[in-house]
Amino acid sequence: MPSLIDLTLEGRKVAQYGLWPRVLVDASIWTFAASELPHGRWSLLGLWGEPATVHMAIMDGQDAGIAVISLECPDRRFPSVARHHPPALRLERTIHDLFGLSAEGAPDLRPWLDHNRWNVRFPLGDRSDALPKAEPYRFLAAEGDGLHQIAVGPVHAGIIEPGHFRFTASGETVVRLEQRLGYVHKGINGLMAGVSLERGAQLAGRVSGDSTVAYAYAFSRAAEIALDLVVPERAVFLRALLAELERLANHLGDIGAICNDASFALMHAHCGILRESVLRAAGAAFGHRLMRDIIVPGGVSRDIGKDGTETIRAALENIRARFPALVELYDNTASLQDRTVDAGTLKPPLARQYAAGGYVGRASGRSFDARRTLTYPPYDSLRFDVPVLNEGDVNARVWIRIREVEQSLSLIDQILSRLPEGPTSNEVPLGGQVREGMATVEGFRGDILVWLRLRNGLIERCHMRDPSWFQWPLLEAVIEDNIVADFPLCNKSFNCSYSGHDL
Secondary structure, three states: OOOOOOHHHHHHEEEOOOOEEEEEHHHHHHHHHHHHHOOOOEEEEEEEEOOOOEEEEEEOOOOOOEEEEEEEEEOOOEEEOOOOHHHHHHHHHHHHHHHEEEOOOOOOOOOOOOOOOOOOOOOOOOOOOOOOOOOOOOOOOOOOEEEEEEEEEOOOOOOOOEEEEEEEEOEEEEEEEEOOOOOOOOOOOHHHOOOOOHHHHHHHHOOOOOHHHHHHHHHHHHHHHHHHOOOOHHHHHHHHHHHHHHHHHHHHHHHHHHHOOOOHHHHHHHHHHHHHHHHHHHHHOOOOOOOOEEEEEEOOOOOOOOOOOHHHHHHHHHHHHHHHHHHHHHHHHHHHHHOOOOOOOOHHHHHHHOOOOOOHHHOOOOOOOOHHHOOOOOHHHOOOOOOOOOOOOOOHHHHHHHHHHHHHHHHHHHHHHHOOOOOOOEEEEEOOOOEEEEEEEOOOOOEEEEEEEOOOOOEEEEEOOOOOOHHHHHHHHHHOOOHHHHHHHHHHHHHOOOOHHHO
């Protein structure tokens, strides 16, 4: 069988970013790549569009090689990837909503992001003011004796983002769950067009508030790869410090919140206190609790503040003193284990098929971690383990978070002890030629991909892919045959981003 390298050699090379090429291919090669994805040798990293072009990012599982193949669509059509590989389905529906490009042979042609509220069709492509007749969204049918539907959302009881969940149940047992998202679509793809890198970094940091560091990190690395820009060593380590603080705070919050959805509020309270200690340390060290707008193309916008290192070390010592007792409490509470063990099980083959990242994939046997598999500085010089389990249930997703808390504590120690002196940023060149770059960064949910094209120093096109794109469909799968009351627990154990998905 041809390798990913063989595939790219058949296309016309457009750009080179590091070792990741982008090539123009014809429809036959595009279809061949799509048909190879289900066999598991390659993974789909991303699928996105432009007004007359579609792009597909693929990773070879054997050597972690990555390539982007592009297909021009002068007739506004392209062969469906989802016809062969279901993880591409929602991405294809989104491409149609935004650009008006149709996936030929796609198994589902319903709109995804477009809720018929934009007053325009195909806003990033051949815009049309001729709106279709508003019709109710057609949820998929389920047939059987005694089945009933339960509609939940998009407005929820808690302070959370909006999303609609349509359950089909037999008594208390869920037969099917179907999601409808897109309620927090912000038009960031359109807002990125024509802006400066500085403004682009700000927008990237506002894609998903709990991942502001990871998005700014991925965006900045993509820009730097495009511009062949070297980042000062001190900034490299400060970026990793910011990323690990964000990961630590989110994992601590998630562990408590999952337990709270199993009616064990004590864990929620104690984990919330530890999360707050991380946010306060981040605020004291960098001037912002969520560390927003710190990572920028060329480096970081500010250095760690006076006494920042000591403040962070104090927070880590507090976590080390208190967290083991919480882990023991979780593991030895029978009523809690009764809710989390064997609930919402994601089988490893399905995790591999959807290239599920983060704790969702690693709890189901997929060891992918961009910090290790697609290593980037300074992680190539730091010691850490990537925890992996195979059970795939809520309990496994909790334990992956627990082990990653421990790894982040170790990584932060290493970063602080090795933090070099020197400048924190380099000047960003504003060349006039067209440049492209792509980068993948490990956020707390999993791998975040950013691809961008620069023209005359401004962003011509930027695509950002949240790990939730490949995790949300899996939540539909794992809730089947569970009871309705376990949905909040399963949902929180995934903790997919609405905002990161609804670009």
